[in-house]
Amino acid sequence: MRNLKTIKALAFVLAICIFFASCKNFEDFNEIEEIELNGEYAIPLINSSASLQDILDETGQQNDLSGLVIEDDGSMKVTYQNEAITQHMSDFFDEIPSFPLVIPFNSNQIPFDIFENVEVKQFNLKAGTLSFDLESNYEENINVLITIPNLVKDGIAFNVTQTIEYNGNAPATASIPPIDLAGYAFNLPNGELEVYYQANNNSGDNLPINPIMGMAEGWDYEYMEGIWEKDTISLANDTLDIDIFENWVDGNISFADPSLSIMIENSFGFPTMAQIETLKVITGSGEEMILESSLFDTPLYLEYPALNEPNTMKQTVLTFNSTNSNIADVLNSKPTQVIYSITAVINPAENAIVNGFMTDQSTMSIALETELPIHGSASGFEIEEPLESDLSDLDNIEWAEFKIITDNGLPVDLGIQLYFTNDEGEKIDSLYNGYERLTESAAVNNTGDVVNATQKVTLVEVSAERMENIKQSNNLMVGVTFSTVDGGNTPVKILTSHQLDVKVGMKVGVKN
Amino acid sequence: MIKKIIFSLSFCLIASITIHAQQLGLYFLDGVIQANHLNPAFAPKQKVVNSFPGLNAGFSTTLGAYNDFVTVNSEGVGVLNGDVVMQQLSDKNFIRGGFNLHTMHSVIGKKNWRIIVSNSIKFDTYVNIPRDLASLAIEGNAAAVGQTFNIGPDLNINAYSETGFGFMWKFGEVNVGGKIKLLSGLANVSTDKTAASVTTDEEYYQLEAMTDYRINAAGLVDIKNPTDLSTFEMDWKLDEITFSDMFDNLSVGLDLGASAKFIDKKLTVSASILDIGKIKWKNNPYNFYSQGAYRFEGIDARDLVEEDELSFEGTLDTLDGIFNFAETNSTYKTSLPTKAYFSTNYKIHKFFSAGGMLYYEKYRGQNFGGYALNASAHFSQVLNVGLTWSSVYKTSSLGAHFALKVGPVQLVALTDNIMAAMKPYDNQNFNAQFGLNLAFK
Incomplete structure (x- = not known):
């Protein structure tokens, strides 16, 4: 009986030991944190x-100014064109400064010489004023009428009246405040301005008064016609970047029929000749190559609109190709830049008879374009x-x-x-x-x-x-x-x- | 991504290792209330027996022992060795495990009958990893261009409550028992379609996936990122269980058993069939279904370069979506792992007996078998100790049982693998059961 109790006790202790030992063993768990992989x-x-x-x-x-151009037959060409350089009327001619207009006599022929190099025949104002100061030595009221017959608006010549009131002190004075001249046009066939005044007392007597002092201010024009003297102006100094060769490292490429075009659009209505001062490329290796062409042998006269074509753009295109230049060699030299400089000669033939014109919208723009056909x-x-x-x-x-x-x-x-x-x-x-x-x-x-x-x-x-x-x-x-x-x-x-x-x-x- | 997939597979492995397998040794403990779980015809000799809450847990895997392929490097970090894993794998690789928390178990009756009342919370895991899946993840497909990998893993992770009401009749030397079980599904993640393959084309390694694969989930679990294996996650919420959850997804199961004694009660022949039934998952069901063929042929080169930057993220994103899972919310059923036991036990001597048993299980289309041989020593009704040699899932092990009764108090402990009790991570299978009973005449 005592043995049985001993067995029971030992067995119980053994069971408890095994239980806890097993639980402890489960704690020895190596969690996977890395994987050895060789796949x-x-x-x-x-x-x-x-x-x-x-x-x-x-x-x-293909929508960019420069890029690939796809022809109707599916063939392509790489084109590079720079933003056109545009010269406006205001770039060629200064603003008209304020100037005095003196009317000494009843009848006056005053030269219209506000532009140095232009003999003006017609001049349409879109802004500006004209004011007058009057003075009389008479001891009575004087009525003054000023007329400019070749300054017309809606068929009516410019005129203005003003009374010089005598108030007991001589000389008596009066002022005509600035009159808006927008819409008036000067017709100056002789290049001269006709200005008249008439001064009358209340009895109707025609009397001379002191010279009338006029002042022209803020004149701006929308159309001018006349004869321009020969003059040379700078049109464009620019560079056209060609990035197709920017990352070039080695090797050769040959385009079958490359070309370079200078496109000039002109809405000035007088004869002009373009002069190409510089036209050269910088190659990928940093060398300069000058474009040589037979086109340089003849003057490049620009197309221009006729008198009845105001605000009409005329285009002149000068294209250098393999037949008239060394452009193939130039463009196959992997150019990265085209550098050019162009001037314009106004009225190169010094024609003194035929009128030219310009408007406030007149421009002259120049763009350069290269075409590299994907054929080569x-x-x-x-x-x-x-x-x-x-x-x-x-x-x-x-x-x-x-x-x-x-x-x-x-x-x-x-x-x-x-x-x-x-x-x-x-x-x-x-x-x-x-x-x-x-x-x-x-x-x-x-x-x-x-x-x-x-x-x-x-x-x-x-x-x-x-x-x-x-x-x-x-x-x-x-x-x-x-x-x-x-x-x-x-x-x-x-x-x-x-x-x-x-x-x-x-x-x-x-x-x- | 490959690393994440392997970690996901590893997670399945680790999760399973905390869980159960079969307890063949328990079948030889007729007369102990815990054996009633394996055969409702097994009833204690005492007329009133109550078991305190107890636990049995275990695992079994055909992959090999955990420590065979997870080693500790010089920095003390656990390292999964892919080459070793591949050496261990068969075409089909099973991981079984689970635990049963027996909350109550009483057997009450008279001379010729017993009433059985029990409740257990069961957590059962079944994973079948095709070798091809591991091979694709660990070894890669470069050496198998032109071949097809069948990669669909089969999975069933079950948590459910089982409340049993049973009856045992004694007809002379024949005991017959049955137990109807009210099953309440708590949480489940399982697959019911497992066809998934990946073929690498010889031309330039295009990947062709064919799938008819469905993952279901229900109850106290959420599936996160089911369409992305690299971030796939199961969020178990069993800690949020409420009383009402015990009555969700109700189904009925059945256990049947019988035993008979012959040759002057020296020979006992027993048989039982357990876990007949299915659980219908109706609460919070999710289904993630991938069906059809998908061919990944690479991405457009123009998509690789954005703003002068080269990136292959698009490729990986596209590969992630190769299985294109669609989500639905339909109810579904899972079968219980039905098992059959047949045993004989012969009482050689007053103090000794020996027996053998056969085990068969059909589960998820697979047949599992095993056997066990047992020798036990009995010292009156006070002490019962024995050894069991068993083989299940192609792994053999030596187990032991121990039952000690002091007055009405009975202590029971058993394992099917003694060595695993000492070194659980050096063994392919392990289970253990501990119980404390009160048994009255």
């Missing part, structure tokens, strides 16, 4: 299919462009392999290189050695037109060693090189309908 994953990265038209539709490039050839043409990217996600990637499948409907071979750069923009490494040609040019016929797309499959391996270098970089530099078919020896046409399909798959080795 290799394959995913599709890119599946793009786009024609050049699709890309243009998205970027809206390229050989190893290489550009680079920085691209921001967060490469921190690459931490666990040991190696990578890209499978790139291209169906190329463009008549160019395209190579891509990714450079990995540090904070200073210095290249640390590249994705692979040299340039990998990712697309093979579409087949073309003997006129440079695409016949068939070409498929190319490329495997690009990024080794573990290279991946280590990549992880040290902060940004990317994308390098693109392209050559037209046949190593750039055959000119090709690139159309908006040309399509490029790109499929990229990636295998990566992940370890952590």
Whole structure:
């Protein structure tokens, strides 16, 4: 019996011990905080299919002043055009200052010489006033009428009356306050202003009075007709930037028929001749090239509106192409800037008979445009462009392999290189050695037109060693090189309908 | 993202490790009230027996022991080794576990009959992880281009209350018992369609997903981000349980059992079928359904570059949405894990007996089997100790039981894996049960 009690007691203690020991053992739990992984994953990265038209539709490039221009047949050209430099009437002629108008006699012929280089024949005011101060030595009231017959508004010549009242002190004075001349027009066939006055006492006697002192203020005009003297003025000093070659690194590109045009629009109604003082380009390598042309041998007279065409713009276009200049050499030299300077010679023939005109809306504007048709050839043409990217996600990637499948409907071979750069923009490494040609040019016929797309499959391996270098970089530099078919020896046409399909798959080795 | 997926899988693993499996050793403790859970025909000899609240818990996994693939590095951090995990995996990898909190259990009766009343809160987890899913996440698909990964995991995590009313008849040497159980679903996350595959195309590794996969959830659990595996989260709210929750999602289950003695009562043959029934989940149901085919072929190169900046986030976003789950709120049913036991036990000597049993379970379309061999020593009705060799889910282990009765007080403890009691994370299966009973004549 005592043994049984002992067994019971021991068993009970043993059970309690086992229970607590088991609970304690459950506490020894190693929670998973890290994962040792050594996997290799394959995913599709890119599946793009786009024609050049699709890309243009998205970027809206064709709507810009500079950009790609698509012709009706789908062919394209790169155009660069700067903002037109516009000279207004006020840029050529100063404002009319206030000036006195003295009327000494009853009848006066006063030269209208407010403009130095213009013999004015007609002058339409849109603003300005005329005021007069009168003085009489007579000891009675004097009524004065001032008339300017060739200053007319609505068919009525300018006239104004005023009484000089005698108040017991001589001389008696009176003033005619500023009269608004807006809408009045001067007709000056002889270039002279006719001004009359008539002074009468109350008995009707015509009496001479002291010279009338007039003052013209704030005159502004909307139309002026006359004969301009020969004069030279500066029209434009400007630079046209061409960024297509901004990131050029190496290689050659040749455009089949490039051109450069100077477009001048003119609404001044007098003969003008443009003189091109400077026209040169700065190339990608920093050199200067002067444009030479047979067009410089003949004067460039600008189109201008006739007297019955006020506020009409006339355009003069001077186009330099391969037949009249060395523009092909100039534009194929990978220019980054076109620098030009142009002056205008007014009335270069010094014609003293034929009237010219200008209005308050008259302008002369100059713009430069280059056209680089996407029809030509390229050989190893290489550009680079920085691209921001967060490469921190690459931490666990040991190696990578890209499978790139291209169906190329463009008549160019395209190579891509990714450079990995540090904070200073210095290249640390590249994705692979040299340039990998990712697309093979579409087949073309003997006129440079695409016949068939070409498929190319490329495997690009990024080794573990290279991946280590990549992880040290902060940004990317994308390098693109392209050559037209046949190593750039055959000119090709690139159309908006040309399509490029790109499929990229990636295998990566992940370890952590 | 891959890391997050693996962490998600790991979560399932860890969650399951806190939970249960089968207790084959308990079947040899006829006469102890806890055995009545496994066979309603098993009734204590005493006419009034009440069990204090007790717990049995355990887990079993075919993945291997937790510490086989989780090691501690020199910095004291737990590290899951992907290579080791893959070495351990079979085509199908089961994680079972759970715990039963027995809140009350009474058996009262006369000479030839007993009434059984019980209540348990049960938390049961079943996860079936296809090897392909782990392989895709850990090893990747690069070495299997052109092949198909079947990746749909099967999942059933159940929390429910089970209130049983049973009766046991004794006809001579034959006992027959049955228990009707009122089941109240508390929370559930489960799948009822599990077809999901990913194929990597050889051309440039396009991914083709085919799915007919549905995740259901109901009761005191919310599913967060079901469409994004990397942020998928189950928010259990069992701590917010209220009395009314005990009467939600009501269903009925059934346990049946019998035992008979032969050869001068030396040979006992027993059989039982447990957990016949289903729970209908009607409260707060969610269904996340992905059906159809989806092919991911990469993104447009023009979308990779925005304002001179290169980003692959779009690619990852698109991959996240590859399964395109649609949400509905329909009721659904889950089956209980129906189990069958068949055992024989022979009393070799006044103090010794030996027996064997077979175990079979059909659950979620899978067949699980096991067996156990037992030897026990009896010292009157005071002490019963024994050892059990069992094999379930292809894992074998040595267990032990212990029942001590001092007056009306009875202490019961058992495990199917002694070694796991010492080192639970070095073993593939473990269960333990502790009980304190009051037994009166």
